[in-house]
Amino acid sequence: MLHQPPEAFATPHPASLWTAEAKVRFLDGLARKGNVRAACRAIGLSAETAYRQRRRDPAFARAWAAAMALARRMVEQVLADRAIDGVEEEVWFHGERRGTRVRFDTRLLLAHLGRLDKLADDGAECDADRFDELLAVIAGQQPPETDEPDGDYLLPDHETYVQQAMLAAIRAAVDRRQPERDAFGDIADEAEAIACASECDRAEAEAHDAAQDRWDQWLARACGTVDSLVAPAPLRSSPRTLSTVSTPALAQALACSPPPGERGRGGEGTH
Known part of the structure:
Protein backbone atom coordinates (compact mmCIF):
# COMPACT_ATOMS: atom_id res chain seq x y z
CA MET A 1 0.00 0.00 0.00
CA LEU A 2 1.35 3.38 -1.02
CA HIS A 3 1.39 6.16 1.54
CA GLN A 4 1.37 9.82 0.55
CA PRO A 5 3.14 12.37 2.75
CA PRO A 6 0.79 14.64 4.73
CA GLU A 7 1.77 17.69 2.68
CA ALA A 8 0.35 16.01 -0.43
CA PHE A 9 -3.15 16.43 1.02
CA ALA A 10 -2.63 19.91 2.47
CA THR A 11 -4.86 22.69 1.14
CA PRO A 12 -2.76 25.49 -0.37
CA HIS A 13 -2.82 28.75 1.55
CA PRO A 14 -5.10 31.31 -0.17
CA ALA A 15 -2.27 33.82 -0.48
CA SER A 16 -0.23 31.34 -2.52
CA LEU A 17 -3.01 31.20 -5.13
CA TRP A 18 -2.52 34.88 -5.95
CA THR A 19 0.18 34.25 -8.51
CA ALA A 20 1.39 36.94 -10.89
CA GLU A 21 -0.92 35.55 -13.58
CA ALA A 22 -3.92 35.54 -11.22
CA LYS A 23 -3.24 39.15 -10.23
CA VAL A 24 -2.99 40.31 -13.84
CA ARG A 25 -6.17 38.51 -14.90
CA PHE A 26 -8.06 39.83 -11.87
CA LEU A 27 -6.95 43.42 -12.50
CA ASP A 28 -7.81 43.16 -16.18
CA GLY A 29 -11.33 42.02 -15.28
CA LEU A 30 -11.63 44.72 -12.63
CA ALA A 31 -10.71 47.38 -15.19
CA ARG A 32 -13.55 46.26 -17.45
CA LYS A 33 -16.41 46.30 -14.92
CA GLY A 34 -15.20 47.74 -11.64
CA ASN A 35 -16.74 44.75 -9.86
CA VAL A 36 -14.41 43.00 -7.43
CA ARG A 37 -16.55 39.90 -6.93
CA ALA A 38 -17.08 39.39 -10.65
CA ALA A 39 -13.35 39.73 -11.29
CA CYS A 40 -12.66 37.21 -8.52
CA ARG A 41 -15.21 34.74 -9.88
CA ALA A 42 -13.52 34.88 -13.26
CA ILE A 43 -10.27 33.56 -11.76
CA GLY A 44 -11.80 31.28 -9.12
CA LEU A 45 -10.59 33.18 -6.05
CA SER A 46 -12.50 34.88 -3.26
CA ALA A 47 -13.04 38.60 -2.83
CA GLU A 48 -11.86 38.32 0.77
CA THR A 49 -8.42 37.14 -0.31
CA ALA A 50 -8.32 39.86 -2.98
CA TYR A 51 -8.81 42.61 -0.40
CA ARG A 52 -6.20 40.99 1.82
CA GLN A 53 -3.75 40.86 -1.06
CA ARG A 54 -4.37 44.53 -1.79
CA ARG A 55 -3.63 45.38 1.83
CA ARG A 56 -0.29 43.57 1.73
CA ASP A 57 0.98 44.32 -1.78
CA PRO A 58 1.55 48.03 -2.59
CA ALA A 59 2.04 47.40 -6.31
CA PHE A 60 -1.17 45.39 -6.45
CA ALA A 61 -3.02 48.14 -4.55
CA ARG A 62 -1.74 50.78 -6.96
CA ALA A 63 -2.84 48.76 -9.99
CA TRP A 64 -6.20 48.11 -8.30
CA ALA A 65 -6.82 51.87 -8.02
CA ALA A 66 -5.85 52.32 -11.67
CA ALA A 67 -8.22 49.52 -12.67
CA MET A 68 -11.10 51.26 -10.91
CA ALA A 69 -10.25 54.49 -12.73
CA LEU A 70 -10.41 52.63 -16.05
CA ALA A 71 -13.71 51.04 -15.06
CA ARG A 72 -15.06 54.52 -14.33
CA ARG A 73 -14.22 55.63 -17.85
CA MET A 74 -15.98 52.61 -19.30
CA VAL A 75 -19.08 53.18 -17.18
CA GLU A 76 -19.15 56.81 -18.28
CA GLN A 77 -19.14 55.68 -21.90
CA VAL A 78 -21.92 53.16 -21.36
CA LEU A 79 -23.91 55.77 -19.46
CA ALA A 80 -23.56 58.24 -22.31
CA ASP A 81 -24.72 55.62 -24.83
CA ARG A 82 -27.75 54.68 -22.76
CA ALA A 83 -28.67 58.28 -22.07
CA ILE A 84 -28.75 58.99 -25.81
CA ASP A 85 -29.96 55.69 -27.26
CA GLY A 86 -31.80 54.07 -24.35
CA VAL A 87 -31.92 50.34 -23.69
CA GLU A 88 -33.90 48.01 -25.93
CA GLU A 89 -36.16 45.55 -24.10
CA GLU A 90 -38.37 42.73 -25.34
CA VAL A 91 -42.12 43.07 -24.83
CA TRP A 92 -43.95 39.85 -23.91
CA PHE A 93 -47.71 39.31 -23.64
CA HIS A 94 -49.33 36.03 -22.58
CA GLY A 95 -46.09 34.19 -23.15
CA GLU A 96 -45.57 35.56 -26.64
CA ARG A 97 -42.95 38.02 -27.76
CA ARG A 98 -44.83 40.96 -29.25
CA GLY A 99 -41.94 43.31 -30.02
CA THR A 100 -39.41 45.58 -28.40
CA ARG A 101 -39.35 48.96 -26.73
CA VAL A 102 -36.65 51.44 -25.77
CA ARG A 103 -36.41 52.33 -22.10
CA PHE A 104 -34.39 55.19 -20.63
CA ASP A 105 -33.41 54.30 -17.06
CA THR A 106 -29.85 54.82 -15.91
CA ARG A 107 -30.34 55.03 -12.16
CA LEU A 108 -28.36 51.92 -11.29
CA LEU A 109 -25.55 52.90 -13.62
CA LEU A 110 -25.43 56.38 -12.09
CA ALA A 111 -25.20 54.87 -8.62
CA HIS A 112 -22.31 52.66 -9.75
CA LEU A 113 -20.61 55.67 -11.33
CA GLY A 114 -20.98 57.63 -8.10
CA ARG A 115 -19.26 54.84 -6.20
CA LEU A 116 -16.39 54.82 -8.67
CA ASP A 117 -16.13 58.61 -8.41
CA LYS A 118 -15.41 58.31 -4.71
CA LEU A 119 -12.62 55.83 -5.39
CA ALA A 120 -10.92 57.86 -8.12
CA ASP A 121 -7.97 60.15 -7.47
CA ASP A 122 -5.42 61.97 -9.59
CA GLY A 123 -2.72 59.36 -9.07
CA ALA A 124 -5.04 56.54 -10.10
CA GLU A 125 -6.10 58.46 -13.21
CA CYS A 126 -2.45 58.84 -14.25
CA ASP A 127 -1.77 55.16 -13.55
CA ALA A 128 -4.84 54.22 -15.59
CA ASP A 129 -3.10 55.63 -18.67
CA ARG A 130 -0.21 53.23 -18.00
CA PHE A 131 -2.22 50.25 -16.83
CA ASP A 132 -0.49 47.68 -19.02
CA GLU A 133 2.89 48.75 -17.65
CA LEU A 134 1.67 48.29 -14.09
CA LEU A 135 0.34 44.83 -14.87
CA ALA A 136 3.60 43.88 -16.57
CA VAL A 137 5.58 44.90 -13.47
CA ILE A 138 3.25 42.81 -11.30
CA ALA A 139 3.82 39.92 -13.70
CA GLY A 140 7.56 40.18 -13.08
CA VAL A 230 -5.22 37.56 -20.11
CA ALA A 231 -5.82 35.89 -23.48
CA PRO A 232 -8.56 33.25 -23.28
CA ALA A 233 -7.42 29.65 -23.46
CA PRO A 234 -7.88 28.13 -26.93
CA LEU A 235 -10.94 25.96 -27.28
CA ARG A 236 -10.21 22.27 -27.64
CA SER A 237 -12.08 20.93 -30.65
CA SER A 238 -13.57 17.49 -30.05
CA PRO A 239 -13.04 14.90 -32.80
CA ARG A 240 -16.04 14.42 -35.07
CA THR A 241 -17.08 11.59 -37.36
CA LEU A 242 -18.36 12.35 -40.84
CA SER A 243 -18.27 16.12 -40.48
CA THR A 244 -20.83 17.19 -37.86
CA VAL A 245 -22.97 14.02 -37.80
CA SER A 246 -23.43 12.53 -34.32
CA THR A 247 -21.92 9.04 -34.08
CA PRO A 248 -24.75 7.58 -31.91
CA ALA A 249 -27.39 9.01 -34.23
CA LEU A 250 -25.60 7.59 -37.25
CA ALA A 251 -25.36 4.15 -35.63
CA GLN A 252 -29.08 4.16 -34.85
CA ALA A 253 -29.97 5.16 -38.40
CA LEU A 254 -27.83 2.39 -39.86
CA ALA A 255 -29.35 -0.19 -37.50
CA CYS A 256 -32.89 0.72 -38.59
CA SER A 257 -32.10 0.70 -42.32
CA PRO A 258 -32.77 -2.58 -44.22
CA PRO A 259 -29.96 -4.26 -46.14
CA PRO A 260 -29.45 -2.85 -49.65
CA GLY A 261 -31.00 -5.91 -51.31
CA GLU A 262 -34.20 -5.70 -49.28
CA ARG A 263 -34.97 -1.98 -49.58
CA GLY A 264 -37.45 -2.51 -52.42
CA ARG A 265 -39.31 -5.45 -50.89
CA GLY A 266 -40.94 -3.75 -47.96
CA GLY A 267 -43.32 -1.81 -50.11
CA GLU A 268 -44.37 -4.52 -52.63
CA GLY A 269 -47.47 -5.68 -50.73
CA THR A 270 -48.77 -2.19 -50.15
CA HIS A 271 -49.47 -1.26 -53.71
Missing part, protein backbone atom coordinates in the same frame (compact mmCIF):
# COMPACT_ATOMS: atom_id res chain seq x y z
CA GLN A 141 8.78 42.34 -15.96
CA GLN A 142 11.45 44.91 -15.07
CA PRO A 143 11.37 48.31 -16.79
CA PRO A 144 14.65 49.80 -18.04
CA GLU A 145 16.79 51.42 -15.39
CA THR A 146 16.53 55.16 -14.88
CA ASP A 147 18.28 57.67 -12.68
CA GLU A 148 14.96 58.97 -11.35
CA PRO A 149 12.38 56.16 -11.08
CA ASP A 150 8.71 57.01 -10.73
CA GLY A 151 7.98 56.10 -7.13
CA ASP A 152 8.46 52.38 -6.66
CA TYR A 153 7.57 50.60 -9.85
CA LEU A 154 7.36 52.47 -13.14
CA LEU A 155 9.51 54.50 -15.41
CA PRO A 156 8.69 58.20 -15.50
CA ASP A 157 6.16 59.07 -18.19
CA HIS A 158 7.41 58.93 -21.77
CA GLU A 159 8.28 62.61 -22.17
CA THR A 160 10.02 62.85 -18.79
CA TYR A 161 11.99 59.65 -19.41
CA VAL A 162 13.37 60.93 -22.72
CA GLN A 163 14.19 64.36 -21.28
CA GLN A 164 16.04 62.81 -18.34
CA ALA A 165 18.12 60.72 -20.72
CA MET A 166 19.04 63.77 -22.81
CA LEU A 167 20.01 65.85 -19.75
CA ALA A 168 22.16 63.01 -18.42
CA ALA A 169 23.93 62.77 -21.79
CA ILE A 170 24.62 66.52 -21.85
CA ARG A 171 26.08 66.44 -18.34
CA ALA A 172 28.27 63.49 -19.26
CA ALA A 173 29.54 65.27 -22.39
CA VAL A 174 30.47 68.38 -20.41
CA ASP A 175 32.15 66.31 -17.70
CA ARG A 176 34.25 64.49 -20.29
CA ARG A 177 35.69 67.73 -21.68
CA GLN A 178 36.06 69.50 -18.32
CA PRO A 179 36.50 72.96 -19.89
CA GLU A 180 38.07 75.80 -17.97
CA ARG A 181 35.54 78.34 -16.76
CA ASP A 182 35.77 82.00 -15.90
CA ALA A 183 34.60 83.70 -12.71
CA PHE A 184 31.02 83.74 -14.01
CA GLY A 185 30.95 79.98 -14.66
CA ASP A 186 31.10 80.32 -18.44
CA ILE A 187 33.60 78.42 -20.59
CA ALA A 188 36.62 80.68 -20.87
CA ASP A 189 37.88 79.70 -24.35
CA GLU A 190 35.49 80.48 -27.22
CA ALA A 191 36.70 77.63 -29.43
CA GLU A 192 36.33 75.21 -26.54
CA ALA A 193 32.82 76.50 -25.90
CA ILE A 194 31.86 75.85 -29.54
CA ALA A 195 33.36 72.36 -29.47
CA CYS A 196 31.65 71.57 -26.17
CA ALA A 197 28.28 72.78 -27.49
CA SER A 198 28.67 70.66 -30.62
CA GLU A 199 29.48 67.56 -28.59
CA CYS A 200 26.52 68.22 -26.28
CA ASP A 201 24.18 68.52 -29.26
CA ARG A 202 25.41 65.23 -30.67
CA ALA A 203 25.13 63.47 -27.30
CA GLU A 204 21.62 64.89 -26.79
CA ALA A 205 20.40 63.61 -30.16
CA GLU A 206 21.88 60.15 -29.61
CA ALA A 207 20.39 59.96 -26.12
CA HIS A 208 16.97 60.97 -27.45
CA ASP A 209 16.93 58.19 -30.04
CA ALA A 210 18.26 55.59 -27.61
CA ALA A 211 15.75 56.51 -24.90
CA GLN A 212 12.91 56.44 -27.44
CA ASP A 213 13.94 52.94 -28.53
CA ARG A 214 14.18 51.71 -24.93
CA TRP A 215 10.73 53.10 -24.15
CA ASP A 216 9.16 51.53 -27.24
CA GLN A 217 10.75 48.17 -26.48
CA TRP A 218 9.60 48.30 -22.87
CA LEU A 219 6.03 49.18 -23.82
CA ALA A 220 5.90 46.41 -26.43
CA ARG A 221 7.26 43.92 -23.90
CA ALA A 222 4.78 45.07 -21.25
CA CYS A 223 1.78 44.81 -23.57
CA GLY A 224 2.93 41.44 -24.87
CA THR A 225 3.23 40.10 -21.33
CA VAL A 226 -0.27 41.25 -20.40
CA ASP A 227 -1.80 39.93 -23.62
CA SER A 228 -0.28 36.50 -23.06
CA LEU A 229 -1.68 36.31 -19.51
Whole structure:
Protein backbone atom coordinates (compact mmCIF):
# COMPACT_ATOMS: atom_id res chain seq x y z
CA MET A 1 0.00 0.00 0.00
CA LEU A 2 1.35 3.38 -1.02
CA HIS A 3 1.39 6.16 1.54
CA GLN A 4 1.37 9.82 0.55
CA PRO A 5 3.14 12.37 2.75
CA PRO A 6 0.79 14.64 4.73
CA GLU A 7 1.77 17.69 2.68
CA ALA A 8 0.35 16.01 -0.43
CA PHE A 9 -3.15 16.43 1.02
CA ALA A 10 -2.63 19.91 2.47
CA THR A 11 -4.86 22.69 1.14
CA PRO A 12 -2.76 25.49 -0.37
CA HIS A 13 -2.82 28.75 1.55
CA PRO A 14 -5.10 31.31 -0.17
CA ALA A 15 -2.27 33.82 -0.48
CA SER A 16 -0.23 31.34 -2.52
CA LEU A 17 -3.01 31.20 -5.13
CA TRP A 18 -2.52 34.88 -5.95
CA THR A 19 0.18 34.25 -8.51
CA ALA A 20 1.39 36.94 -10.89
CA GLU A 21 -0.92 35.55 -13.58
CA ALA A 22 -3.92 35.54 -11.22
CA LYS A 23 -3.24 39.15 -10.23
CA VAL A 24 -2.99 40.31 -13.84
CA ARG A 25 -6.17 38.51 -14.90
CA PHE A 26 -8.06 39.83 -11.87
CA LEU A 27 -6.95 43.42 -12.50
CA ASP A 28 -7.81 43.16 -16.18
CA GLY A 29 -11.33 42.02 -15.28
CA LEU A 30 -11.63 44.72 -12.63
CA ALA A 31 -10.71 47.38 -15.19
CA ARG A 32 -13.55 46.26 -17.45
CA LYS A 33 -16.41 46.30 -14.92
CA GLY A 34 -15.20 47.74 -11.64
CA ASN A 35 -16.74 44.75 -9.86
CA VAL A 36 -14.41 43.00 -7.43
CA ARG A 37 -16.55 39.90 -6.93
CA ALA A 38 -17.08 39.39 -10.65
CA ALA A 39 -13.35 39.73 -11.29
CA CYS A 40 -12.66 37.21 -8.52
CA ARG A 41 -15.21 34.74 -9.88
CA ALA A 42 -13.52 34.88 -13.26
CA ILE A 43 -10.27 33.56 -11.76
CA GLY A 44 -11.80 31.28 -9.12
CA LEU A 45 -10.59 33.18 -6.05
CA SER A 46 -12.50 34.88 -3.26
CA ALA A 47 -13.04 38.60 -2.83
CA GLU A 48 -11.86 38.32 0.77
CA THR A 49 -8.42 37.14 -0.31
CA ALA A 50 -8.32 39.86 -2.98
CA TYR A 51 -8.81 42.61 -0.40
CA ARG A 52 -6.20 40.99 1.82
CA GLN A 53 -3.75 40.86 -1.06
CA ARG A 54 -4.37 44.53 -1.79
CA ARG A 55 -3.63 45.38 1.83
CA ARG A 56 -0.29 43.57 1.73
CA ASP A 57 0.98 44.32 -1.78
CA PRO A 58 1.55 48.03 -2.59
CA ALA A 59 2.04 47.40 -6.31
CA PHE A 60 -1.17 45.39 -6.45
CA ALA A 61 -3.02 48.14 -4.55
CA ARG A 62 -1.74 50.78 -6.96
CA ALA A 63 -2.84 48.76 -9.99
CA TRP A 64 -6.20 48.11 -8.30
CA ALA A 65 -6.82 51.87 -8.02
CA ALA A 66 -5.85 52.32 -11.67
CA ALA A 67 -8.22 49.52 -12.67
CA MET A 68 -11.10 51.26 -10.91
CA ALA A 69 -10.25 54.49 -12.73
CA LEU A 70 -10.41 52.63 -16.05
CA ALA A 71 -13.71 51.04 -15.06
CA ARG A 72 -15.06 54.52 -14.33
CA ARG A 73 -14.22 55.63 -17.85
CA MET A 74 -15.98 52.61 -19.30
CA VAL A 75 -19.08 53.18 -17.18
CA GLU A 76 -19.15 56.81 -18.28
CA GLN A 77 -19.14 55.68 -21.90
CA VAL A 78 -21.92 53.16 -21.36
CA LEU A 79 -23.91 55.77 -19.46
CA ALA A 80 -23.56 58.24 -22.31
CA ASP A 81 -24.72 55.62 -24.83
CA ARG A 82 -27.75 54.68 -22.76
CA ALA A 83 -28.67 58.28 -22.07
CA ILE A 84 -28.75 58.99 -25.81
CA ASP A 85 -29.96 55.69 -27.26
CA GLY A 86 -31.80 54.07 -24.35
CA VAL A 87 -31.92 50.34 -23.69
CA GLU A 88 -33.90 48.01 -25.93
CA GLU A 89 -36.16 45.55 -24.10
CA GLU A 90 -38.37 42.73 -25.34
CA VAL A 91 -42.12 43.07 -24.83
CA TRP A 92 -43.95 39.85 -23.91
CA PHE A 93 -47.71 39.31 -23.64
CA HIS A 94 -49.33 36.03 -22.58
CA GLY A 95 -46.09 34.19 -23.15
CA GLU A 96 -45.57 35.56 -26.64
CA ARG A 97 -42.95 38.02 -27.76
CA ARG A 98 -44.83 40.96 -29.25
CA GLY A 99 -41.94 43.31 -30.02
CA THR A 100 -39.41 45.58 -28.40
CA ARG A 101 -39.35 48.96 -26.73
CA VAL A 102 -36.65 51.44 -25.77
CA ARG A 103 -36.41 52.33 -22.10
CA PHE A 104 -34.39 55.19 -20.63
CA ASP A 105 -33.41 54.30 -17.06
CA THR A 106 -29.85 54.82 -15.91
CA ARG A 107 -30.34 55.03 -12.16
CA LEU A 108 -28.36 51.92 -11.29
CA LEU A 109 -25.55 52.90 -13.62
CA LEU A 110 -25.43 56.38 -12.09
CA ALA A 111 -25.20 54.87 -8.62
CA HIS A 112 -22.31 52.66 -9.75
CA LEU A 113 -20.61 55.67 -11.33
CA GLY A 114 -20.98 57.63 -8.10
CA ARG A 115 -19.26 54.84 -6.20
CA LEU A 116 -16.39 54.82 -8.67
CA ASP A 117 -16.13 58.61 -8.41
CA LYS A 118 -15.41 58.31 -4.71
CA LEU A 119 -12.62 55.83 -5.39
CA ALA A 120 -10.92 57.86 -8.12
CA ASP A 121 -7.97 60.15 -7.47
CA ASP A 122 -5.42 61.97 -9.59
CA GLY A 123 -2.72 59.36 -9.07
CA ALA A 124 -5.04 56.54 -10.10
CA GLU A 125 -6.10 58.46 -13.21
CA CYS A 126 -2.45 58.84 -14.25
CA ASP A 127 -1.77 55.16 -13.55
CA ALA A 128 -4.84 54.22 -15.59
CA ASP A 129 -3.10 55.63 -18.67
CA ARG A 130 -0.21 53.23 -18.00
CA PHE A 131 -2.22 50.25 -16.83
CA ASP A 132 -0.49 47.68 -19.02
CA GLU A 133 2.89 48.75 -17.65
CA LEU A 134 1.67 48.29 -14.09
CA LEU A 135 0.34 44.83 -14.87
CA ALA A 136 3.60 43.88 -16.57
CA VAL A 137 5.58 44.90 -13.47
CA ILE A 138 3.25 42.81 -11.30
CA ALA A 139 3.82 39.92 -13.70
CA GLY A 140 7.56 40.18 -13.08
CA GLN A 141 8.78 42.34 -15.96
CA GLN A 142 11.45 44.91 -15.07
CA PRO A 143 11.37 48.31 -16.79
CA PRO A 144 14.65 49.80 -18.04
CA GLU A 145 16.79 51.42 -15.39
CA THR A 146 16.53 55.16 -14.88
CA ASP A 147 18.28 57.67 -12.68
CA GLU A 148 14.96 58.97 -11.35
CA PRO A 149 12.38 56.16 -11.08
CA ASP A 150 8.71 57.01 -10.73
CA GLY A 151 7.98 56.10 -7.13
CA ASP A 152 8.46 52.38 -6.66
CA TYR A 153 7.57 50.60 -9.85
CA LEU A 154 7.36 52.47 -13.14
CA LEU A 155 9.51 54.50 -15.41
CA PRO A 156 8.69 58.20 -15.50
CA ASP A 157 6.16 59.07 -18.19
CA HIS A 158 7.41 58.93 -21.77
CA GLU A 159 8.28 62.61 -22.17
CA THR A 160 10.02 62.85 -18.79
CA TYR A 161 11.99 59.65 -19.41
CA VAL A 162 13.37 60.93 -22.72
CA GLN A 163 14.19 64.36 -21.28
CA GLN A 164 16.04 62.81 -18.34
CA ALA A 165 18.12 60.72 -20.72
CA MET A 166 19.04 63.77 -22.81
CA LEU A 167 20.01 65.85 -19.75
CA ALA A 168 22.16 63.01 -18.42
CA ALA A 169 23.93 62.77 -21.79
CA ILE A 170 24.62 66.52 -21.85
CA ARG A 171 26.08 66.44 -18.34
CA ALA A 172 28.27 63.49 -19.26
CA ALA A 173 29.54 65.27 -22.39
CA VAL A 174 30.47 68.38 -20.41
CA ASP A 175 32.15 66.31 -17.70
CA ARG A 176 34.25 64.49 -20.29
CA ARG A 177 35.69 67.73 -21.68
CA GLN A 178 36.06 69.50 -18.32
CA PRO A 179 36.50 72.96 -19.89
CA GLU A 180 38.07 75.80 -17.97
CA ARG A 181 35.54 78.34 -16.76
CA ASP A 182 35.77 82.00 -15.90
CA ALA A 183 34.60 83.70 -12.71
CA PHE A 184 31.02 83.74 -14.01
CA GLY A 185 30.95 79.98 -14.66
CA ASP A 186 31.10 80.32 -18.44
CA ILE A 187 33.60 78.42 -20.59
CA ALA A 188 36.62 80.68 -20.87
CA ASP A 189 37.88 79.70 -24.35
CA GLU A 190 35.49 80.48 -27.22
CA ALA A 191 36.70 77.63 -29.43
CA GLU A 192 36.33 75.21 -26.54
CA ALA A 193 32.82 76.50 -25.90
CA ILE A 194 31.86 75.85 -29.54
CA ALA A 195 33.36 72.36 -29.47
CA CYS A 196 31.65 71.57 -26.17
CA ALA A 197 28.28 72.78 -27.49
CA SER A 198 28.67 70.66 -30.62
CA GLU A 199 29.48 67.56 -28.59
CA CYS A 200 26.52 68.22 -26.28
CA ASP A 201 24.18 68.52 -29.26
CA ARG A 202 25.41 65.23 -30.67
CA ALA A 203 25.13 63.47 -27.30
CA GLU A 204 21.62 64.89 -26.79
CA ALA A 205 20.40 63.61 -30.16
CA GLU A 206 21.88 60.15 -29.61
CA ALA A 207 20.39 59.96 -26.12
CA HIS A 208 16.97 60.97 -27.45
CA ASP A 209 16.93 58.19 -30.04
CA ALA A 210 18.26 55.59 -27.61
CA ALA A 211 15.75 56.51 -24.90
CA GLN A 212 12.91 56.44 -27.44
CA ASP A 213 13.94 52.94 -28.53
CA ARG A 214 14.18 51.71 -24.93
CA TRP A 215 10.73 53.10 -24.15
CA ASP A 216 9.16 51.53 -27.24
CA GLN A 217 10.75 48.17 -26.48
CA TRP A 218 9.60 48.30 -22.87
CA LEU A 219 6.03 49.18 -23.82
CA ALA A 220 5.90 46.41 -26.43
CA ARG A 221 7.26 43.92 -23.90
CA ALA A 222 4.78 45.07 -21.25
CA CYS A 223 1.78 44.81 -23.57
CA GLY A 224 2.93 41.44 -24.87
CA THR A 225 3.23 40.10 -21.33
CA VAL A 226 -0.27 41.25 -20.40
CA ASP A 227 -1.80 39.93 -23.62
CA SER A 228 -0.28 36.50 -23.06
CA LEU A 229 -1.68 36.31 -19.51
CA VAL A 230 -5.22 37.56 -20.11
CA ALA A 231 -5.82 35.89 -23.48
CA PRO A 232 -8.56 33.25 -23.28
CA ALA A 233 -7.42 29.65 -23.46
CA PRO A 234 -7.88 28.13 -26.93
CA LEU A 235 -10.94 25.96 -27.28
CA ARG A 236 -10.21 22.27 -27.64
CA SER A 237 -12.08 20.93 -30.65
CA SER A 238 -13.57 17.49 -30.05
CA PRO A 239 -13.04 14.90 -32.80
CA ARG A 240 -16.04 14.42 -35.07
CA THR A 241 -17.08 11.59 -37.36
CA LEU A 242 -18.36 12.35 -40.84
CA SER A 243 -18.27 16.12 -40.48
CA THR A 244 -20.83 17.19 -37.86
CA VAL A 245 -22.97 14.02 -37.80
CA SER A 246 -23.43 12.53 -34.32
CA THR A 247 -21.92 9.04 -34.08
CA PRO A 248 -24.75 7.58 -31.91
CA ALA A 249 -27.39 9.01 -34.23
CA LEU A 250 -25.60 7.59 -37.25
CA ALA A 251 -25.36 4.15 -35.63
CA GLN A 252 -29.08 4.16 -34.85
CA ALA A 253 -29.97 5.16 -38.40
CA LEU A 254 -27.83 2.39 -39.86
CA ALA A 255 -29.35 -0.19 -37.50
CA CYS A 256 -32.89 0.72 -38.59
CA SER A 257 -32.10 0.70 -42.32
CA PRO A 258 -32.77 -2.58 -44.22
CA PRO A 259 -29.96 -4.26 -46.14
CA PRO A 260 -29.45 -2.85 -49.65
CA GLY A 261 -31.00 -5.91 -51.31
CA GLU A 262 -34.20 -5.70 -49.28
CA ARG A 263 -34.97 -1.98 -49.58
CA GLY A 264 -37.45 -2.51 -52.42
CA ARG A 265 -39.31 -5.45 -50.89
CA GLY A 266 -40.94 -3.75 -47.96
CA GLY A 267 -43.32 -1.81 -50.11
CA GLU A 268 -44.37 -4.52 -52.63
CA GLY A 269 -47.47 -5.68 -50.73
CA THR A 270 -48.77 -2.19 -50.15
CA HIS A 271 -49.47 -1.26 -53.71
